[in-house]
Amino acid sequence: MSRPGNRYDPRDLVAETLIGLLTRPLRSALTTLGTVLGITTLVITLGVAATAADQITTRFDAMTATTVSVTAPAPAAGSTDLPLLDWDGPEQVTRLAGVTAAAALAEAPAGHDLPVRASALDDPARAGASIPVVAATTGLPGAVRGTVTAGRFFDAGMVARHDRVAVLGDQAAALLGIRDLGEAPAVFVDGQPFTVIGILGGIGREQFLAATVILPPTTAHDRLGFGPPGRVLITTALGAAAQVAGQAPVALAPGRSAALTVVAPPSLERARKGVAGDTDALFLILGLVSLVVGAVGIANVTLVTVVERTGEIGLRRALGAARRHIAYQFLLESTGVGLVGGVVGASLGMLGVVAVSAAHRWTPVLDLRLALAAPVAGALVGLAAGVYPAVRAARREPVDALRAGV
C-alpha cells in the first residue's frame, strides 16, 4: 500500500459520526436497545449480587468472625463423672495459636434462686431486682470485648485468695444504683455481702452479662455453691476462628472433646457462595446473550446504513476520502451506538440495583468500576459489531458507489 496522504481530522470524524447518528435518531435509538438490555441485565445481576453479598458479609463482621464458644452439656442429675470443663480451661485455650482472649463462665446452679440486693444504704425499693449471678475467670473482659468502665476486674490473686469481691455489669450497676466505687459499695447476694470493685461496660458479645453480678469462681464456689464452668468464651484473631474451633475442645477436654458443643462463625466463603448461586449464573448468561443479540442488531443496522449511504460513500471517496476514512466513519458510528447503549444500560442497571435493594431494605452497593466498565463494554460491543459493515463500506468501489445516488 502507498503511504496514506489525506488526513481525517478527528474532530471532523466525530462531528460526521454524530451527524450520521442524529440524522436517523429513531433508528439509532432502536439500534441501541439490544445493548441497553444486555448491559442493564449484566449490571443488575452483578450489582444485586454485590449488594446481597455485602448484606450477608456485614453480618459476619470482625466481631462475629472472631468469636468461638465451647459449651458443655448440663451434667445428668446424680452423675459422678468429672466435669467436661474446668476453671483452668482458659489457660489451656490461650496457648492455642490465634486465640487472643478466653474466659470460662458458670451460671448459677440450677434450683438456686440468688436474690441480689444493693447495700443497706441504697434505696430499698430497688431491692429484689432480678439480677443473675455468674462466675467467670479473669479473662472475661477480653473474651467479651468489654471494658472496665470503673474500678477494676478481679485478678488471679483475688481468685486465689477467694476474695469476696464482685464486678457488676453496667446495667446491673445502674439497676442497683451503684455509680461511685469510692465508698467501696457492697452487693448482697443471697444475703452475703461482696465488695463491688469494678463495673464492666461495652460488652460486645454475651450481652446478658451487662445485667449480671460477676464473681470470682472460687468465691462463688465457696459461698454460693457454684459448680464447674458451663462455657468457655474465646476471642480469636481474624481468620483463626475455624481453626481454633477445631482445636479448643481438644485442649479443654482431652479425650472427651466430642461431648462439647462448639459454636463458630460460618466461614465467609460459604456466605459468598450462597449468593453467587445458579440464578445469578443464569442472569449473567442472559445478559451476555442479550449483548450478543445487541451486537448482531448493531451490525445488521449498520450494514443497512452502509447500503443506504452507498452514494455518500462514493461521494466521499470522490472528495478524497481514503478507504480507511470510510471504515473509521462506520466503526465510530457503531461504537457510538454501543457506547450510548452501555451508558443507558449502566444507568438503568444501577437504578435496578437501587430498586431491588429498596425492596429488600438493603444498602445498595454501587461499584464504580462496574459503572465505568459497562459503557466500555457497550462501546466494545459496538466496535466489534461495526467491523464487518465498515470493511464492506471501505471496499465499495467509488465508481459503483457513485452510481447508487445519494
Add this chain to the structure above:
Amino acid sequence: MSGRESVIELHGLCREYPATPPVRALRDVDLTVRRGDHLAVVGPSGSGKSTLLAVLGLLDRPTSGSYALDGVETTVLGDGQRTVLRGRRIGFVFQSFHLLSHRSARENVELAEIHGGSSIGSDGGSSGRRGRSRRALAALDRVGLSHRADFLPNRLSGGERQRVAVARALMGDPALLLCDEPTGNLDSANTETLLDLFDELRAQGVTLLVITHDDAVSRRAARRVRIADGVLTEETVEVAL
C-alpha cells in the same frame, strides 16, 4: 494554445472489462486537455463516456496506457496517492448532484475539505478547519448562491442544487472540474444558467471537462470530442466566442 501547460495527457489509454470476450470500453485513447480548456465529451450511452470519466477522475484504473494529471503520471501511483490526488486536483459534478440531504448548502460544500482533499490549495497555502465556513461561503458566492447558504437541498431548485455541487467541486481550486451529465436532471432554463456559470468559470481559468449527450451543452464548449465504441475522435468545432 499549445503554450499552456497540459492538465490531462492520455496516451494509448485502454480500459477492458474482464468478460468473454473482454469488453473494450476505451480503446487507445489519446487526449490532451490544457489549462483553461472547456472540453465536451459527447457520445451515445454505452459508448464509454462513463468509463472515461471514471478513469479521468482516478476512480478507475486503465488497463494500459498512460494518464498524466497535472504532470503526474497516475498509472504508477498507489491507491492512497490516487485518492490524495483525486481529492486535491479534481472537482466532481454529478448528474444527480450527490448532495447530502440533511446538510445545508454550506455544509455540503464544506464536505469537500473534510477528508483532507482540498486542505492544501493549489497556491500551497494550507488551511484547516478554521475558515472552512468562510471558504465554503466564498465558493457559494462564486456560483451566485451565497444567499442560499443555510438552505437544505430539498429547499433548493434543481439548478441551485447543481450550482451547490459546483461550488463544492470548486473548493480548494482543483486543476480540473469533471462534470458527468451536469444538466441531465435540469430543465432548459436551469441548464442555461449552469452553462453561463461554466462560461464564467472558464473565464476565471477553470479547466472544464463535461461529459454530456446534450447538444446544447456540448455546443457551448470550446472543444468537443466524440466517443463511440470506446474510440475517441476530436471534432474541430471551435466555437466563435
